[in-house]
Amino acid sequence: MSRVLEPVSVGTVSLAALATAAWLDLATSDAERAAASTGLGTATALPGLLLAAASVVVLLARPRDTVGRLLGAVALVWTVDGALDSWISYSLANGLPGTDLAYWFVARVGALLLSGLVALLLLYPTGRLLTGTWRTAATGVVLASLALPVMLLLAPDSVVFAAGEPVGSTEVVPFPWSDDTAEAMLRGAQVLTLGSVVAAVGLVWARHRQAAAAERTQLRWLLWAGIMCVLMVLAAVTLAVGGAVTTVLLDLAVAALAVSVAIGLLRPGLGDVDALVAWTLTTAVVAAIVVAVDLAVLAAGTALLGDRLDQRDVTLVVLVLAIVVYGPLRAWLGGLVHRLLLGRRSDRYGAVSALAARLETIGTVDEQLPALASAVADTFKVRHVRVEVITPDGGLLSASHGTPPAEVQEIDIAYQDERIGRLVLPAQGYRSMLSPRDQGLLVDLVRQAAVAIRARLLATELQESRERLVLGREDDRRRIRRDLHDGLGPALGGVALRLQAAGNAIEADPDRARELVAVARTEVGEALDDVRRLVHDLRPPALDDLGLEAAVRQQAERVRSEVDVSVRADGTTGLPAAVEVAAYRIVSEALTNVVKHAGASHVDVCLEAGPAALTVVVADDGRGIAEDVTAGVGLLSLRERAEELGGRCEVVCPEGGGTTVRAVLPYGGHVTDTGHDDEGATR
Structure with a gap:
């Protein structure tokens, strides 16, 4: 209940003050207002009601919000000031009491609205002053904003009111010095208070510089409101039409302030405020240029045609200029301003x-x-x-x-x-x-x-991989050639010579012949070992003799004395030869790394063939790989073997510890094993 009472009270009092001002204005003639030196109180109270609406919206969403309460206080002063302004003319015309009190409030308390504006600038959006050394400056600005209201409370009537205004005594305390001194102090207070508004704007910029991203968005809504206020004031001063037009322009400025503050506090991400700022500046600049062009054309036309340019012709000229100049100029200038402010992000x-x-x-x-x-x-x-x-x-x-x-x-x-x-x-x-x-x-x-x-990067990596493949292939060819030429070739040549010598000595010296045959047999055995080694380097024989699963289990047995290894395989028969070799090499290299570096107690090896790829996973429970460790030759070879087949291999360290090597080796669905159907499920 309490959270609703405050905003409802602000809204009710402000609305009642506006209604009172409207009723009193309707009951008072223009001549009576002129005699009382007052204007329409309704025009004064309306902006206050707009601020009151913003205060109600903010306080309903954020009870006891400092900025929302400040908006409500300013709104109450504003609307009550308008109602009392209307009461002055009405009470003077009908001889009712309370005129002096109304004069006192309007002339001496109304200046608090400037102090409220300064406080709003300093407290928005957090409800707190800036921190650090800026807090001292902000406190000084607040005190400076109170200079004019305080001086208005102390100054004598002869200084506060113009000569001829029908006012009685509104002095709170006797002023101890002369009227000249009071007037000088009042002028100084005006400078301080108006200067505090400028200083408050500077502190808003300082807050924007040190604010977080979300708060800066809120401050940009205030920036847009400030631009709107400046534009409306400049329009009122430039047009110098006074009366209702000026009132409407100022009301629009206050409405922009009320709406922007409410949006900035409650929903700063509602729209693109940067685009709104750029659009506002663009529209203002274009409008100013169009008005200048209109005035220049009209001045030239008047100088050339004199009285022959009547009101109808003036209207036609302005309309044509607005159509011909405004549209293209606004589009071009809008893009230029937006690019200057925010770049090409709109395109x-x-x-x-x-x-x-x-x-x-x-x-x-x-x-x-x-x-x-x-x-x-x-x-x-x-x-x-x-x-x-x-x-x-x-x-x-x-x-x-x-x-x-x-x-x-x-x-x-x-x-x-x-x-x-x-x-x-x-x-x-x-x-x-x-x-x-x-x-x-x-x-x-x-x-x-x-x-x-x-x-x-992939193209560069592919080119480097191709170069490595070519270099590796040539290295393998060079090694095989060297082994054949320097090892197997001479060995077989020596066997042939010994067999020939044995054949020559078989009749003359049988014992020597048997000795030569025995040596040849030994050399043939060594040559066979060399052949087996060459074959193993080209493709591990275990893959052909045992199959991929059994060959991997054989590798697991090789390191079982160092670490416990469990192997699980599914659908690994009938795989392409290149996939089998890559999987076998990856598992072998991963197990070697575990034994050398991981300090693990257990390793899980999993081979799982899918419809189009073989997945190889080697996971240990060791110490893992530190973040600052650069990938070595072993880890790079794992990745290269997978990428040679168009697959991928990653080495990760889970949060629970250990290291997991996971490789995916595609084979395009060319699996000859009938143990898998088209969906890849095991029969």
Whole structure:
């Protein structure tokens, strides 16, 4: 109940004050208002009601909110001031009491509205003053804003009211000095209070500089309201029409303030406030140019045609100018202002297509990264962008644009749900604020670049892999040639010579012949061992003799004295030869790494064949791999063996400990084993 009572009270009192002002204005003639030196109280009270509506909305959503309460207090003073302004003329015309009290409030208390504006600027949006050294400055600004209201309470009537105003005594205490002194002090108080408004705006900027991202968005809504207030005041001063038009312009300014404060406090992400600011500035500049063109044309027409340019012709000229000038000028100027303020973030298609065209003409990743950094900086008009990309071997490539600021924000770059790098942008500055639309554009830019960069990295990796394959193949050929030429060839040649010598000596010296045959038999056995070693290097014989599962179990038995190994295999018969060799080598290398480095007590080996790929998993319960450890030759060979078949291999360290090697080896569904149906389920 209490949380509803306060906003309802603010709304009720403000609405009642506006209704009272309207009734009194209707009951008072223009001549009676002129005699009392007052205006329409309704026009004064209406802005207060707008602020009261904002206060009610804020307090209903956030009870006891400091800024909401401040809005309510300002609204009450504003609407009561309007009602009392109407009461002055009505009471003077009808001889009713309370005129002096109404004069006192309107003339001496109404200045508190300026103090309320300063307090709103200093407390929005958190309800607290700035911290640190800025708090002292903010306190001084608050005190300066009270100078005029305090001086108005103390100054004599002869200084506060103009000569001839029908007012009695409104002095609270006798002023101890002369009227000249009081007037000088009043002028000084005006300077202090008006200067406090300027200082408060400066402190809002200081708050924006040190605020977090969410708070800066809230402050940008206040910035938009400030721009609207300045534009409305300038329009009222420039047009100098007075009366109802000026009142409407000022009411629009207050309405913008009330709406922006409520949105900033409750739903700062409701819309793209940056685009709203740019649109407001654009519209204002275009309107000013159109008015200037209108005035120039009318002045030229009047000078040339004189009285022949009647009201109908003036209206026609203004209409034609508005159609011919306003539309194209606004579109061009709007784009120019938006680009100057926020870059090309509004042209989503243009930004993405420009980056795509730029990346197509660049060959290497070292050139693409600076291009991406430059494109993001140009598109979002930020002073610093850093791009970092993780290479397939775990390294890091980076490029920067601009000077790094003290505080940055990081955005991940992903490709097919895999993190391949990050973007680093400034965390401060209004251009660094990213609306939902901006974030969508940034994602599009990064995705476009990620595809190009990833493709280039894969192409580079593929080329390097091909080079390694060619070099490895030639090394294998050189080794086999050397083994055949230097080992097996001479051995077989020696056997042939001994057999020939034995044949020659078989009749003359049988014992010598038998001795030569025995030596030849030994050399043939050694040659056979060399042949077996060469065959094993080309393809492990165990795969042909035993099959993949049994060959892996044989490898597990080889290390069982060091670590306990369990092997599970499913559907591993009939696989392509290249897949079998890659799986066997990956398991062998992984088990070797476990024995050498992991310090594990148990290892699980799992081979599972699916419809189109064989999955190999080797998981141990050892110490894992530290983050600062660079991948060695063994780990790189695991990845290369998988990638040779178009697969992938990853080595991860789960949170529970240990290391898991997981490789996926595709074979395009060419499995000859009849133990699997088309869906890959075991029969």
